[in-house]
Amino acid sequence: MKKLINAPDAVLAESLDGLAAAHADILTLGDERKFVRRRHLITGKPALISGGGAGHEPLHAGFVGSGMLDAACPGQVFTSPTPDQMIAAASAVDTGGGVLFIVKNYEGDVMNFAMAAEMTDSRNLTVIVDDDVAVEKSTFSTGRRGVAGTLIVEKVVGAAAEAGMALDALKALGERVNAGTRSMGVALTSCTVPAAGKPTFTLGEDEMEMGVGIHGEPGRRRVKLAPADQIAEEIVGAIAGDLKQTGDCILLVNGFGGTPSIELYLMFNAARKQLEKHGLRVGRALVGNYVTSLEMAGCSITVSMLDDEIAKFWDTPVHTAALNWGQRS
Amino acid sequence: MKKLINAPDAVLAESLDGLAAAHADILTLGDERKFVRRRHLITGKPALISGGGAGHEPLHAGFVGSGMLDAACPGQVFTSPTPDQMIAAASAVDTGGGVLFIVKNYEGDVMNFAMAAEMTDSRNLTVIVDDDVAVEKSTFSTGRRGVAGTLIVEKVVGAAAEAGMALDALKALGERVNAGTRSMGVALTSCTVPAAGKPTFTLGEDEMEMGVGIHGEPGRRRVKLAPADQIAEEIVGAIAGDLKQTGDCILLVNGFGGTPSIELYLMFNAARKQLEKHGLRVGRALVGNYVTSLEMAGCSITVSMLDDEIAKFWDTPVHTAALNWGQRS
Numbered sequence: 001m002k003k004l005i006n007a008p009d010a011v012l013a014e015s016l017d018g019l020a021a022a023h024a025d026i027l028t029l030g031d032e033r034k035f036v037r038r039r040h041l042i043t044g045k046p047a048l049i050s051g052g053g054a055g056h057e058p059l060h061a062g063f064v065g066s067g068m069l070d071a072a073c074p075g076q077v078f079t080s081p082t083p084d085q086m087i088a089a090a091s092a093v094d095t096g097g098g099v100l101f102i103v104k105n106y107e108g109d110v111m112n113f114a115m116a117a118e119m120t121d122s123r124n125l126t127v128i129v130d131d132d133v134a135v136e137k138s139t140f141s142t143g144r145r146g147v148a149g150t151l152i153v154e155k156v157v158g159a160a161a162e163a164g165m166a167l168d169a170l171k172a173l174g175e176r177v178n179a180g181t182r183s184m185g186v187a188l189t190s191c192t193v194p195a196a197g198k199p200t201f202t203l204g205e206d207e208m209e210m211g212v213g214i215h216g217e218p219g220r221r222r223v224k225l226a227p228a229d230q231i232a233e234e235i236v237g238a239i240a241g242d243l244k245q246t247g248d249c250i251l252l253v254n255g256f257g258g259t260p261s262i263e264l265y266l267m268f269n270a271a272r273k274q275l276e277k278h279g280l281r282v283g284r285a286l287v288g289n290y291v292t293s294l295e296m297a298g299c300s301i302t303v304s305m306l307d308d309e310i311a312k313f314w315d316t317p318v319h320t321a322a323l324n325w326g327q328r329s
Numbered sequence: 330m331k332k333l334i335n336a337p338d339a340v341l342a343e344s345l346d347g348l349a350a351a352h353a354d355i356l357t358l359g360d361e362r363k364f365v366r367r368r369h370l371i372t373g374k375p376a377l378i379s380g381g382g383a384g385h386e387p388l389h390a391g392f393v394g395s396g397m398l399d400a401a402c403p404g405q406v407f408t409s410p411t412p413d414q415m416i417a418a419a420s421a422v423d424t425g426g427g428v429l430f431i432v433k434n435y436e437g438d439v440m441n442f443a444m445a446a447e448m449t450d451s452r453n454l455t456v457i458v459d460d461d462v463a464v465e466k467s468t469f470s471t472g473r474r475g476v477a478g479t480l481i482v483e484k485v486v487g488a489a490a491e492a493g494m495a496l497d498a499l500k501a502l503g504e505r506v507n508a509g510t511r512s513m514g515v516a517l518t519s520c521t522v523p524a525a526g527k528p529t530f531t532l533g534e535d536e537m538e539m540g541v542g543i544h545g546e547p548g549r550r551r552v553k554l555a556p557a558d559q560i561a562e563e564i565v566g567a568i569a570g571d572l573k574q575t576g577d578c579i580l581l582v583n584g585f586g587g588t589p590s591i592e593l594y595l596m597f598n599a600a601r602k603q604l605e606k607h608g609l610r611v612g613r614a615l616v617g618n619y620v621t622s623l624e625m626a627g628c629s630i631t632v633s634m635l636d637d638e639i640a641k642f643w644d645t646p647v648h649t650a651a652l653n654w655g656q657r658s
Binding site for chain 2: 019022057058188205225257325
């Protein structure tokens, strides 16, 4: 295992300390590093709290800040956070507007967030994200997995909360965004969880896992490595076939951590051409490592339908460690 | 070779097409993809032009836009751009204020930019960046290599140009930033140039290359993999020993492409603690994949001295594909 770490069991804590030191203007750590919270809260605004296993950085802690999340609860690598983390986070960031939990659809996350939702004193609602069209159920999920579309839900709902939308409406908006969002990924290599010390799965030198999950869960099939255009055709075909909509969309090409930018933009180019064949036009674009699987090589493609309201909230300024833009032209 | 590509000789062109499509509000491609240029030029502002071999994305094309570069000339992967590219770029973006070329110190780049500087009709000056303290000369360089510090020169000088600074003063500022900037990197794995089809170098399962160059050039020594704290101690020690300054600095922990965010923030945490021992305080921070070597695993640490003027220009809003922030709090 070749990693820039000191000890497997210290990776998350030391990385969180680095995050907090690098972005002290934006965020701060909760006691015992139970959560990462926005430094400057807005009184009365519903608080958005997400979380999940580490190893998907910058999701979620990198999205804490103005216009997005109020807190993120990191579990150990690929391990759900525990309910006490979400309860502590809610207590720290609920300023009277209640709490919206945004949860990726994995059994551990769903269960632990549900327990927190029952036990917290905060009025709260939950949005479940399940955008992965690759498989109908998976190793850690009943129903579809929540993957890179989570970023889009967090951005849009985060902007709406900042603009004054109330808790019930935020939940409805989040569910509407999720309903219009589909993703699918492909892995060229595995990743290695520090505590495990060996790759989560193995792929032959000429193989790829089509439809892989963000914890290395199996996808649809293991096939020979194919050209980028062919990969894009299959993924976009799966997404468009399931989405059954046409019009303007956000196209997110998301790197899993080990694939360089030059390939991600090449995949973006391949994906946008495929989208046109399905009557989908790229209205907004995002390319980079946002919902990763440690150092896994590969990427996912996410398509999220746009309307005027969603476009407005997507374009709103955001100031977090990982997603950062001012007033867009 | 496992890459998301169609054909090795089409990688750069298809990736540039993706970049241009994803960021059409910011940038546009020159004829024959000779350069990437800022879409909206400012009349009379000195134009900043950089460039170099591809494979280091987002450097340089990802830094084209408001507050940073006016154009970037990409060569093939790890190959210098040719003089006609810089001449065409200068012709496209010089709006009367002259041109400042920002060049990483590699023989091919320096020679080709010098030829362009002679042949272009634009009044022009050049800043050479040579921030890498690892070795005094290298495979492709006479004198020190230019690496991740280039980003800092481009950001600071870009902001100064936007604020109205004239060409001569911009060159002086760029040289002042370079003089206060030091970097050094470490590789845990090699990368594979698409046209070569095999790794640039090989490392044992327990080895790392301390002081590696961004094209995989040899560093100071090949050693056993060490804990992050020990790596940070050696790199920061080399930087501080050469820099011989104390005070506030920018700390950039730059991923080479294959190392995940969780490790980069851990390295940031390790590096900032080491800096304190040398009387260097982190006044500004940047962590991410900015000056990469395709999918190489590893990172570099860059320290750049701050003063009021440099801090002001660092903080100025920037709107590019890869570096993007509004008014900072």
